[in-house]
Amino acid sequence: MSVKNRLAFLGALVMMLSLAKTGFAAPKYQKAEVLGLQRQKEIFEAIEIQPLEAYAPEYPIVGFDIRQDGYLLLGVQGSGNTGQNEIYIFNPQGQYEYGFAFQCTGLYFVRWNGENAQLYFVRGDTLVELDREGNRVDVQNLSFAQWNAIEPQLRRSRIKKNGYTYVIEKANGVAGCLADYYARIVRLGPEGTREVIYDVGQAFETRANTMFVIAMCGIGGGIACAVSSAIDKRRRYRVYAD
Structure with missing residues (x-):
């Protein structure tokens, strides 16, 4: 058997073994445990x-x-x-x-x-x-x-039922960008009406805005401290150099 034929045979054998392994493993992976x-x-x-x-x-x-x-x-x-x-x-x-x-x-x-x-x-x-x-x-x-x-x-995030469309929405502003969850659910009527059934958006927006301001102040303070420290080190270096 030539080298080319041997390589082809080995390739086919590996593929067959891979398919066989997948075939045996799939039913076990997809089968749910029956709970007593x-x-x-x-x-x-x-x-x-x-x-x-x-x-x-x-x-x-x-x-x-x-x-x-x-x-x-x-x-x-x-x-x-x-x-x-x-x-x-x-x-x-x-x-x-x-x-x-x-x-x-x-x-x-x-x-x-x-x-x-x-x-x-x-x-x-x-x-x-x-x-x-x-x-x-x-x-x-x-x-x-x-x-x-x-x-x-x-x-x-949207379901149509009996002529109405139910939609869950994220909060506005910073809260909507930061949060993974939804803040409100609204029902849209066939005539363009909009009814809010559940809403925590205001509380989320206030909390998120407060946290954002605190974070920005912290970042700003950190940058100011870093700049001040760098300037102080440079001044000390100049004193020692003189």
Whole structure:
């Protein structure tokens, strides 16, 4: 066998082995773990679902979904210190009806499944579904393929439903540039009406502007100190040189 034929044979062999390895690995990678009832219970209890009698608009939005009957499911990123996050449910008139607080230290998304709310936790690839009373309906581990299929829907910033368009928006000014989350959700009517359902933009903008001013003052002070130090060193050098 010539050198050229040997190289061609080795190349084909490597390709076949690579394809075989990929073929064997893919099903294992894409297959989600089936959770037993005890494990489902443990995961559900770990997030500590608590009902909310009322809510105060103070947290940024991470995601939302609109039910066929116009009910809004809104997920917000709560206090980073405690890991507590919250979801709110608004009726078609834009009024708050009920909600839940829960523990989650990472990013999550929300979606309706009939009348049940679903929480998709990015860390752990976990789906938790609960009913209106906050009871556990289902807990699943999601495969890579399932995440790929559902993620574009979870990350939507605009949803059209029943003639209305629901849009989540970032804060204005500096806050909108610095923040990764959304500050408000608005409902746009077919006749051009604009209704704000949830808004924390003002608080975000004030906080961001204050932090920006403090940061600029700090940078300015640092530059001034550096320039002053450089001038002082130059003066000392001249004295020693003389």
